[in-house]
Amino acid sequence: MKTYLNLIGAAILITLWGCGNNGGSDKKGAMSNAKAAEKVYVAPGEYDEFYAFMSGGFSGQLSVYGLPSGRLLKVIPVFSQDAEKGYGYNEETIPMLNTSYGFVPWDDAHHPELSQTDGVPDGRWIFINGNNTPRIARIDLTTFETTEIVEIPNSGGNHSSPFITENSEYVVAGTRFSVPFPQKDVAISSYKENFKGSISYIRADEPGKMDVAFQILVPGFDYDLAHSGKGKSHGWTFFTTYNSEESYTLKEVNASQNDKDFIAAVNWKKAEEYLAQGKAKEMPADYMHNYYDEETHMATSTKKKSVKVLIPSECPGMIYYLPTPKSPHGVDVDPTGEYIVGNGKLSADLTVHSFDKMIKAIENEAFDTEIDGIPVLKFEDVVIGTVQSGGLGPLHTEFDGKGNAYTTFFISSEVVKWKLGTWEVIDRAPCYYSVGHLMIPGGDSRKPWGKYLVALNKITKDRYLPTGPEMNHSAQLYDISGEKMELLLDFPTIGEPHYAQAIAADVVMKNSKKIYPIEHNKHPHAIKKESEAKVVREGNVVRIYMTSIRSHFNPDNIEGIKVGDKVYFHLTNLEQDWDTPHGLSVMGARNAELLVMPGQTETLLWEPQRPGIYPFYCTDFCSALHQEMQGYIRVSEAGANVPIKWSLGED
Amino acid sequence: MQKLSKVLMLVGSLLLLLLFVTPLWRITLEAPQYPGGITMYIWINKITGDTPYTLQNINILNHYVGMQYIEPDSIPELKYFPYVIVAMVIFGVVTSLTGKRKLMLTWVLVMAALGALGLYDFYLWEYDYGHNLDPNAPIKVPGMAYQPPVIGSKMLLNFNAISYPYWGGLFLGLSMLMAATAFFIGKKKESKKEEKAVHKHSFATQG
Numbered sequence: 065m066k067t068y069l070n071l072i073g074a075a076i077l078i079t080l081w082g083c084g085n086n087g088g089s090d091k092k093g094a095m096s097n098a099k100a101a102e103k104v105y106v107a108p109g110e111y112d113e114f115y116a117f118m119s120g121g122f123s124g125q126l127s128v129y130g131l132p133s134g135r136l137l138k139v140i141p142v143f144s145q146d147a148e149k150g151y152g153y154n155e156e157t158i159p160m161l162n163t164s165y166g167f168v169p170w171d172d173a174h175h176p177e178l179s180q181t182d183g184v185p186d187g188r189w190i191f192i193n194g195n196n197t198p199r200i201a202r203i204d205l206t207t208f209e210t211t212e213i214v215e216i217p218n219s220g221g222n223h224s225s226p227f228i229t230e231n232s233e234y235v236v237a238g239t240r241f242s243v244p245f246p247q248k249d250v251a252i253s254s255y256k257e258n259f260k261g262s263i264s265y266i267r268a269d270e271p272g273k274m275d276v277a278f279q280i281l282v283p284g285f286d287y288d289l290a291h292s293g294k295g296k297s298h299g300w301t302f303f304t305t306y307n308s309e310e311s312y313t314l315k316e317v318n319a320s321q322n323d324k325d326f327i328a329a330v331n332w333k334k335a336e337e338y339l340a341q342g343k344a345k346e347m348p349a350d351y352m353h354n355y356y357d358e359e360t361h362m363a364t365s366t367k368k369k370s371v372k373v374l375i376p377s378e379c380p381g382m383i384y385y386l387p388t389p390k391s392p393h394g395v396d397v398d399p400t401g402e403y404i405v406g407n408g409k410l411s412a413d414l415t416v417h418s419f420d421k422m423i424k425a426i427e428n429e430a431f432d433t434e435i436d437g438i439p440v441l442k443f444e445d446v447v448i449g450t451v452q453s454g455g456l457g458p459l460h461t462e463f464d465g466k467g468n469a470y471t472t473f474f475i476s477s478e479v480v481k482w483k484l485g486t487w488e489v490i491d492r493a494p495c496y497y498s499v500g501h502l503m504i505p506g507g508d509s510r511k512p513w514g515k516y517l518v519a520l521n522k523i524t525k526d527r528y529l530p531t532g533p534e535m536n537h538s539a540q541l542y543d544i545s546g547e548k549m550e551l552l553l554d555f556p557t558i559g560e561p562h563y564a565q566a567i568a569a570d571v572v573m574k575n576s577k578k579i580y581p582i583e584h585n586k587h588p589h590a591i592k593k594e595s596e597a598k599v600v601r602e603g604n605v606v607r608i609y610m611t612s613i614r615s616h617f618n619p620d621n622i623e624g625i626k627v628g629d630k631v632y633f634h635l636t637n638l639e640q641d642w643d644t645p646h647g648l649s650v651m652g653a654r655n656a657e658l659l660v661m662p663g664q665t666e667t668l669l670w671e672p673q674r675p676g677i678y679p680f681y682c683t684d685f686c687s688a689l690h691q692e693m694q695g696y697i698r699v700s701e702a703g704a705n706v707p708i709k710w711s712l713g714e715d
Numbered sequence: 716m717q718k719l720s721k722v723l724m725l726v727g728s729l730l731l732l733l734l735f736v737t738p739l740w741r742i743t744l745e746a747p748q749y750p751g752g753i754t755m756y757i758w759i760n761k762i763t764g765d766t767p768y769t770l771q772n773i774n775i776l777n778h779y780v781g782m783q784y785i786e787p788d789s790i791p792e793l794k795y796f797p798y799v800i801v802a803m804v805i806f807g808v809v810t811s812l813t814g815k816r817k818l819m820l821t822w823v824l825v826m827a828a829l830g831a832l833g834l835y836d837f838y839l840w841e842y843d844y845g846h847n848l849d850p851n852a853p854i855k856v857p858g859m860a861y862q863p864p865v866i867g868s869k870m871l872l873n874f875n876a877i878s879y880p881y882w883g884g885l886f887l888g889l890s891m892l893m894a895a896t897a898f899f900i901g902k903k904k905e906s907k908k909e910e911k912a913v914h915k916h917s918f919a920t921q922g
Binding site for chain 1: 766767768771772775778779853854
């Protein structure tokens with residue numbers, strides 16, 4: 065009997081041990097937990113080594129994480145309203161979301177791209193594209209705020225963007241959906257006749273001056289991703305295309321028929337020459353440029369009316385097509401600028417083109433054919449290698465700067481490490497699950513920090529505690545400092561990161577601002593002292609010039625407001641200390657709160673609907689007396705005779 | 716040696732001009748939520764902080780416990796101290812030119828007296844700021860005063876107030892030290908001279 069019990073005990077032990085094992089490293093794919101934990105542990109008060117910027121996809125925003133900890137540092141509102149920060153709700157930032165269609169409160173934010181100097185991320189700005197209503201935004205990395213958005217005309221969806229040039233001369237845009245150029249009312253079935261693609265170059269090196277420098281009219285394919293050349297290939301940009309079939313329905317089948325699609329190689333220096341020669345056609349266009357001025361703390365929108373268009377048949381040498389197998393997604397240029405990797409997403413293999421071979425083929429003019437004036441080079445004249453990956457569905461490749469490349473495979477759900485030049489596969493690591501893009505800090509630049517790799521997975525399923533049908537997407541951090549990739553960490557991300565960038569923390573953090581100096585505040589409704597607080601009526605517009613400082617608003621008692629008034633709270637935060645924002649919210653206001661940084665002025669519009677007493681208060685815990693930071697507004701009937709009155713601290 | 720004494724006196728008194736370049740005293744307030752602390756500098760003619768906004772930030776903190784605002788414009792000492800210092804520099808330079816030990820001693824004693832008075836005045840201001848509190852302050856801690864130390868550190872509620880001389884204070888001390896040294900080495904020289912004179916005299920009488 066005793067022996068029998070012992071046996072049962074042993075069986076239970078074995079079962080438990082087995083379970084533990086299953087729940088541990090084997091199933092989840094991590095290396096020894098303790099070792100991995102040590103590598104991602106950032107002690108309290110210590111800083112991460114890298115800033116990582118991950119696009120929010122359908123959230124329209126950009127989130128900032130620390131690496132290797134995977135800690136969320138900030139969500140930067142870009143293309144979507146953000147009630148938390150008042151972005152797109154306060155009067156100052158509403159113009160940021162203006163488009164030729166009017167105010168658009170959302171977009172699909174895809175590809176962040178850091179500004180570069182000599183092909184190396186310099187930490188000044190990060191750009192990101194909006195795919196749905198075609199736009200590109202600039203985020204200033206001294207404030208981590210969106211400061212500029214330009215709309216892209218003649219585009220049906222801005223996907224292959226922003227993919228900056230080596231010295232931040234341009235960010236680029238290629239239309240994902242071809243549409244009539246310029247837009248017109250035609251039968252969809254007239255696709256081949258009427259639909260065109262566009263490739264745009266947008267001036268990026270000067271804040272406030274983003275503008276479409278020129279567009280290139282291209283065949284009606286789908287333009288997918290891009291990368292600008294570097295080093296010897298500086299001056300060129302490479303765009304992947306699919307749907308070279310030019311189908312317009314059931315694209316999942318009809319756009320996947322051709323054995324090879326193309327990588328479009330654009331010589332933008334040549335395009336600049338044609339532009340200087342006046343070869344561009346000035347075409348009417350309708351697009352917006354929005355710029356947020358850091359000193360007025362206000363965004364303004366400017367309507368643009370025309371755009372310069374270059375036609376390939378009139379500009380020889382400006383653009384070529386490189387045949388590339390199976391609907392290539394990512395096109396990635398290695399740190400030397402020589403290898404152009406086409407990630408044929410419906411194939412098993414990667415195609416690597418050589419920049420030198422391409423130049424030689426162009427010099428020899430041995431073209432296969434020509435499409436709308438664009439010479440198609442011969443595949444064998446440009447290809448230099450094929451990576452026989454053993455995986456399926458390659459999407460995106462980045463580099464570690466040590467001669468290795470890392471490619472995501474969506475269908476086989478893995479990252480494959482391979483060697484540039486020999487094209488041999490060195491290592492492979494599974495992803496949980498179905499990885500889309502990956503990111504190595506600086507991994508698409510001339511000088512990658514080849515220490516970590518982040519896989520941006522599309523499918524989450526059982527990786528975290530379940531949160532109902534909708535789950536955050538999952539990122540995974542790998543250590544790539546050794547020969548083998550080692551999975552260190554899982555962390556959930558916001559929205560759907562399609563792409564990411566990372567940069568050494570010290571490049572960025574030293575420039576990070578702590579406050580806006582109040583003496584530089586040029587907001588037309590700013591007040592610099594509490595004694596300047598006032599309430600002014602102009603017809604049915606009432607302007608409240610209000611200040612905040614710990615722990616009161618001035619004024620905090622306001623009377624004489626009437627139903628039907630448009631009340632503007634111009635709140636200037638007089639604080640000049642780090643991390644002392646004040647919020648402002650009013651009962652019944654139908655927009656959002658204000659969240660005003662030290663030295664900044666923001667404006668909340670409130671249209672009171674009913675007479676009564678309305679409290680307002682500070683929403684961002686500011687001090688020991690934060691709860692007391694509140695006030696009252698009296699709202700009277702529309703025709704009432706209550707005079708405008710304001711005060712603070714008077715009984 | 717008398718030349719050295721004169722030079723010391725000259726350099727010592729000119730050192731005082733550095734008080735217009737660097738602060739006399741530094742007070743730092745440390746608390747967990749203020750990494751790096753908040754630092755206030757007391758000059759001969761002004762009060763500054765580690766940022767242009769430090770005084771505003773200290774005043775915001777002070778208002779919770781009802782301390783008065785620190786407004787440099789309302790502190791008369793900051794207006795006339797500079798004249799006193801300039802006067803002492805001129806006095807020192809003249810002293811150095813004459814090389815008179817008596818004047819040197821006077822200079823040192825006047826300077827020491829002024830320094831002591833200055834410190835006492837500093838203490839009185841601190842006492843006033845620390846004790847003269849608004850009875851309507853939001854935070855009232857019975858028996859609590861917020862006077863920072865003249866030298867050393869002291870916990871004031873959640874803040875550790877640390878007060879020490881800064882470069883200006885050190886230069887002021889050095890200045891007095893140099894003037895005192897000038898006085899002492901000047902003395903040795905003079906007495907040696909007297910000895911020599913006596914020697915000569917005796918030779919003369921013997922001869």
